[in-house]
Amino acid sequence: DVVMTQTPPSLSVAIGQSVSISCKSSQSLVASDKNTYLNWLLQSPGRSPKRLIYQVSKLDSGVPDRFSGSGSEKDFTLKISRVEAEDLGVYYCLQGTHLPQTFGGGTKLELK
């Protein structure tokens, strides 16, 4: 199985600050169709996960452009510019290139 390693496990931020979360995979996530199936999800406290970004950098509908995704092959980053209170929760990366699909361990974003 592809192992997804997220760092850091937790982040303490002030509102308005910018943060980055790293996700590294144990294998390249470039699929045979040349797409890279790397997603970012946010699970707010007590809620179901919600996908923010798919295929590395494509924002889901309604997701603020304060969120951006980048990376390639095995190394990916989620950046949040100007963190707002509604951004707090646990962020997960998810790879869909290889079966079984696998999630990172999560990064908890908390208020400083």
Add this chain to the structure above:
Amino acid sequence: QVNLLQSGAALVKPGASVKLSCKASGYTFTDYYIHWVKQSHGKSLEWIGYINPNSGYTNYNEKFKSKATLTVDKSTNTAYMELSRLTSEDSATYYCTGDFDYWGQGVMVTVSS
């Protein structure tokens, strides 16, 4: 609007089975694969498998192959996951999701005598 409504929380005895439901509305049921995801308390997420609602084709995480069975009923736009031979390790919240784009509210399964 798209909605995936999951059945209520379940308390089941060790060794028993439970069948969870996920009723879709607000979209064409066959447009999205339905995936099931496990979240043990306070932990990360695990992909159990998916079902193609149109064909009934399934693909399972090897870890859950003997644990979970995925089915659909196209007449009621409902997906099901049956978990068998339950142990305490199966106590968790289970989510259904349409291609990770839309998510159910989750259902907590507690295995206890």
